Amino acid sequence: MRNLLIILLISMTFFACKEQQKKVETVVSNDLVDSLYYNEPYRSQYHFTPEEKWMNDPNGMVYHNGIYHLFYQYYPEDIVWGPMHWGHATSKDLIHWQHKPIALYPDELGLIFSGGAVLDKQNTSGFGSLENPPLVAIYTYHLMEGEKAGRKDFQTQGIAYSLDNGDSWVKYEGNPVIGNTDIKDFRDPKVMWHEPSKNWVLTLVAGDHAQFYSSKDLKSWSLTGKFGKEIGAHGGVWECPDLFKLKVGDTEEEKWVLLISINPGAPNGGSGTQYFIGDFDGKTFTTNQKDIKWIDWGTDNYAGVTYDNEPNDERIFIGWMSNWTYARDTPTEKWRSAMTLPRTLSLSKIDGAYTLLNYPIDNLQNIISEGETKDISIASNGNEILNFKDLNQSEIRFKTKAKNFQLSLSNSLKEEVILTVSDDENMVTLNRVNSGKTEFQEDFGSIQKMPINELPEDAYEVRILVDQSSIEIFINEGQHVMTAQLFPNEPYNSLILENLSEDELLFNDFGLNKVSRIW
Ligand code: FRU
Numbered sequence: 001m002r003n004l005l006i007i008l009l010i011s012m013t014f015f016a017c018k019e020q021q022k023k024v025e026t027v028v029s030n031d032l033v034d035s036l037y038y039n040e041p042y043r044s045q046y047h048f049t050p051e052e053k054w055m056n057d058p059n060g061m062v063y064h065n066g067i068y069h070l071f072y073q074y075y076p077e078d079i080v081w082g083p084m085h086w087g088h089a090t091s092k093d094l095i096h097w098q099h100k101p102i103a104l105y106p107d108e109l110g111l112i113f114s115g116g117a118v119l120d121k122q123n124t125s126g127f128g129s130l131e132n133p134p135l136v137a138i139y140t141y142h143l144m145e146g147e148k149a150g151r152k153d154f155q156t157q158g159i160a161y162s163l164d165n166g167d168s169w170v171k172y173e174g175n176p177v178i179g180n181t182d183i184k185d186f187r188d189p190k191v192m193w194h195e196p197s198k199n200w201v202l203t204l205v206a207g208d209h210a211q212f213y214s215s216k217d218l219k220s221w222s223l224t225g226k227f228g229k230e231i232g233a234h235g236g237v238w239e240c241p242d243l244f245k246l247k248v249g250d251t252e253e254e255k256w257v258l259l260i261s262i263n264p265g266a267p268n269g270g271s272g273t274q275y276f277i278g279d280f281d282g283k284t285f286t287t288n289q290k291d292i293k294w295i296d297w298g299t300d301n302y303a304g305v306t307y308d309n310e311p312n313d314e315r316i317f318i319g320w321m322s323n324w325t326y327a328r329d330t331p332t333e334k335w336r337s338a339m340t341l342p343r344t345l346s347l348s349k350i351d352g353a354y355t356l357l358n359y360p361i362d363n364l365q366n367i368i369s370e371g372e373t374k375d376i377s378i379a380s381n382g383n384e385i386l387n388f389k390d391l392n393q394s395e396i397r398f399k400t401k402a403k404n405f406q407l408s409l410s411n412s413l414k415e416e417v418i419l420t421v422s423d424d425e426n427m428v429t430l431n432r433v434n435s436g437k438t439e440f441q442e443d444f445g446s447i448q449k450m451p452i453n454e455l456p457e458d459a460y461e462v463r464i465l466v467d468q469s470s471i472e473i474f475i476n477e478g479q480h481v482m483t484a485q486l487f488p489n490e491p492y493n494s495l496i497l498e499n500l501s502e503d504e505l506l507f508n509d510f511g512l513n514k515v516s517r518i519w
Helices: 002-013 017-036 144-148 360-368
Strands: 053-064 067-075 085-092 099-104 110-119 137-140 153-160 186-194 197-207 211-216 222-227 237-247 254-261 271-280 302-306 314-320 344-350 355-362 374-378 384-388 396-399 404-410 416-422 427-431 445-452 460-467 470-475 480-485 494-499 505-514
Touching: 053 085, 053 137, 053 302, 053 314, 067 099, 067 110, 067 314, 085 110, 099 137, 110 237, 137 186, 153 186, 197 237, 211 237, 237 271, 237 302, 237 344, 254 302, 254 344, 254 374, 271 302, 271 355, 355 470, 360 404, 374 384, 374 494, 404 460, 427 470, 427 480, 445 480, 494 505
Parallel strands: 053 110, 110 186
Antiparallel strands: 053 067, 067 085, 085 099, 110 137, 137 153, 186 197, 197 211, 211 222, 237 254, 254 271, 302 314, 314 344, 344 355, 374 505, 384 494, 396 460, 396 505, 404 416, 404 494, 416 427, 427 445, 460 470, 470 480
């Protein structure tokens, strides 16, 4: 697309007089192209979006030889969901992205639904060699003809490999590697290497539960366990599982985490991602967890999974920043939807309960200008209004002990998004009822709620990242998180801080920082 723009603009300069042409070309190819590229209304400036057309789930997240791969559910013909391909982008820092050609196209076995990818270091599959180990993608085939015919076996699992670090892919001739007999929703395989048993372990979802399979070579799989029929949230089908191990805080204790997306049935409607903390013995997952836990309470973080082979041994998560309730209706024209910021996952024991935290990766700091910080105090029930040129590409960050306050971002059209922290109600709410364009779908303009029982007595951090069409809120470094899309008709430029308590309100180290664009 960028190249097309350059060609178009350069050919326009053809009409400029000869001596001027060179000069114009230089100006055109730099400033003008840069200012047009990725600058459409609502185009995220520092989140991943495809250049054009429809995108949903992140897929095949794997690191190899200095490159982070991001594949994604992609329909290259339209801005609504259609026959699925795997789109592809790469990054060296998980912040700046390079678009790549489509990696996987539908074939006679079906459309290419979600799945993962691994680096097969030991060449267990035999697709590569020890010197040049293959990347192996494991995905779901969705056979439309089967679905239309009313059969139940239309989702199966296939694999493909790449010997050139993701540039080209060969589908395995023995596909499907896991067939199906009668499970209608049977999809989204995610694979990991399980060192104790020296096996590959594949987790997939089968309607209302997860299933675990093991394999020595990524081709031949056997079912080893099932989890979840009677546990967790079941307001909709289970989708996009991910299974991995994490250390608990700074201790030596390790626990297994199972992510499960469900749609519908999320706490604020539509799509959401729950998690379970427990144990995995190489065959199945078990947990004592009684309550339902959500990774993100906002409406727009779905189908998120983590990187395989992450070089710093971190668990890095990316989610699809949308919700099936209105994903097809959002007011963008050239492309649809963005990914969340990449987030580091960590486990902590808070008030005796294992809690999964998610917080932006450290690299994000490289595109945030650290401006001055100041301490702000607001008298009992008072407020402070701060005006800016544009808040739509910014980070708001401060520390506070306060638990009753409100923060709203608004513009001259009186559109506003309001974040309220209320200790009295043990609740954080995010109100986007009057945040801008909301009428494209009746459920979009909602008030989203997040319980906050365990906020610390000491000062905790509030960090808010606003892009052209999204807000991500991290409270106490990823303990309480909300992600939501927003479509203001004009950038927000005013920030109102309101003290909702009888005490003086103190915000320490308050900073309003600019986030640079990544394109
Ligand atoms: C989740 C999901 C997956 C499926 C894919 C299809 O958003 O429904 O379960 O594989 O999207 O695009």
